[in-house]
Amino acid sequence: PTMPVDEILGLSKNELEIVQLSWLRRRFLDLKERIPSLKQLSLKQGVDDFSSLNEATKVFFTHKVYKSYPLTLIEKKKFELLTKWLDKLTIHNLSQIDMKGVSSIDEWMDRLDANGMLMIHSTGTTGKLSFIPRSESERPGWANGWYQVLEALTGVNIKKKKMPVFFPGYRTGRQIANKLVGTFGPEMAGDDSEYHVVFDSHMSADFMSLAGRLRAAQAKGELGKLDMIKALVKSKGELIKIKKQRPKLMKAWFDKMINEYRGRQVFVMATYPDLIKAAIEGLKNGIKGAFHPDSILISGGGMKGYEPPENWKEIVKEFYGVNNIY
Numbered sequence: 001p002t003m004p005v006d007e008i009l010g011l012s013k014n015e016l017e018i019v020q021l022s023w024l025r026r027r028f029l030d031l032k033e034r035i036p037s038l039k040q041l042s043l044k045q046g047v048d049d050f051s052s053l054n055e056a057t058k059v060f061f062t063h064k065v066y067k068s069y070p071l072t073l074i075e076k077k078k079f080e081l082l083t084k085w086l087d088k089l090t091i092h093n094l095s096q097i098d099m100k101g102v103s104s105i106d107e108w109m110d111r112l113d114a115n116g117m118l119m120i121h122s123t124g125t126t127g128k129l130s131f132i133p134r135s136e137s138e139r140p141g142w143a144n145g146w147y148q149v150l151e152a153l154t155g156v157n158i159k160k161k162k163m164p165v166f167f168p169g170y171r172t173g174r175q176i177a178n179k180l181v182g183t184f185g186p187e188m189a190g191d192d193s194e195y196h197v198v199f200d201s202h203m204s205a206d207f208m209s210l211a212g213r214l215r216a217a218q219a220k221g222e223l224g225k226l227d228m229i230k231a232l233v234k235s236k237g238e239l240i241k242i243k244k245q246r247p248k249l250m251k252a253w254f255d256k257m258i259n260e261y262r263g264r265q266v267f268v269m270a271t272y273p274d275l276i277k278a279a280i281e282g283l284k285n286g287i288k289g290a291f292h293p294d295s296i297l298i299s300g301g302g303m304k305g306y307e308p309p310e311n312w313k314e315i316v317k318e319f320y321g322v323n324n325i326y
Contacts, residue, residue: 003019124208127216198250272303
């Protein structure tokens with residue numbers, strides 16, 4: 001059963017830990033014999049059950065588990081073997097899924113999703129994508145968790161309160177943040193036409209994989225050692241193309257937000273640098289209090305190397321016209 005947000009936030013620390021531990025134990029005991037990698041980890045750690053949250057962390061998967069596949073499986077298009085690797089991370093039987101004709105990561109995940117999965121992946125900044133096997137059966141829980149987090153943050157039931165949604169990313173994609181906003185953004189907006197993105201296209205996992213490997217190889221001085229040098233060079237060309245297009249597309253996205261939604265209540269989810277740079281530019285153009293004070297701005301993930309002004313929070317609030325940055 002689902003607990004309402006106000007009940008969850010009303011629990012004491014001890015009460016909350018009792019609830020968390022109870023459900024965590026139930027989940028672990030249900031899955032440990034059904035997920036091969038979890039069974040292997042629990043045996044290695046000597047954990048058959050646990051009585052505290054600290055003990056439970058011994059059987060949590062690190063991010064490395066989700067990218068423990070040999071990279072050659074992607075380079076040589078051995079997607080049937082990549083599926084066999086993924087099969088060890090989920091209770092769903094993936095062994096019977098036909099991978100004939102699959103020649104890319106995007107096609108591979110399309111084939112998995114067509115058979116009941118809901119695949120997501122990381123940004124690949126280490127040079128290797130993490131593949132996380134969610135499934136359609138988890139969608140209701142994922143949606144409930146997302147809306148509860150937003151309500152806990154903002155005090156607004158965004159599942160019921162519809163407002164235009166602005167996201168400076170791709171319309172669709174399986175990278176975690178993009179998948180999250182792309183899945184629930186149109187629903188939050190009430191209509192797909194009120195869900196506004198910078199790139200009206202799909203974020204390719206193959207492109208992200210190649211771009212991540214390119215960056216990692218350059219950082220290590222190993223570019224010449226990679227087998228897929230031609231593909232990586234092509235990827236670099238695509239990166240340059242996107243960098244050239246992004247300012248123009250960002251401006252169009254920003255202008256639409258300001259010109260057509262001035263004074264309205266909106267939901268904006270963006271990185272800190274994007275929020276701050278837009279606010280600085282807007283204030284230079286004499287725009288203050290652009291939106292309704294009850295508009296929602298959500299950010300996270302750090303500054304990505306950007307050095308903001310010390311008073312960046314005041315700048316953002318003044319431009320957007322809001323009292324809080326969540």
